[in-house]
Amino acid sequence: MKRTAAALKVKKLRMTEPKEAERLTGYIVGGISPIGQKKALITVIDDSAQVLNKMYVSGGKRGFDIGLAPSDLATVCRQTLFSHIAEQ
Numbered sequence: 001m002k003r004t005a006a007a008l009k010v011k012k013l014r015m016t017e018p019k020e021a022e023r024l025t026g027y028i029v030g031g032i033s034p035i036g037q038k039k040a041l042i043t044v045i046d047d048s049a050q051v052l053n054k055m056y057v058s059g060g061k062r063g064f065d066i067g068l069a070p071s072d073l074a075t076v077c078r079q080t081l082f083s084h085i086a087e088q
Contacts (some may be wrong), residue, residue: 008042045081054069
């Protein structure tokens, strides 16, 4: 979380409560997708994902995943930040 906070240039981040996440995204917990959220939330993708041909994200329902290239995910998400956040 510290690296993500630094990438977003904020002091600290916290995980939100499940009900708040559902209200903000319009999806139920377990199926929260970075695509098509009610409120444009920032999606942070680690730089290392850019070498992948395909990555999987939630499709908006529990058990439903969508496979797409990281660059395509960045295109369909309203606000995306590629940042080096993964631990070495």
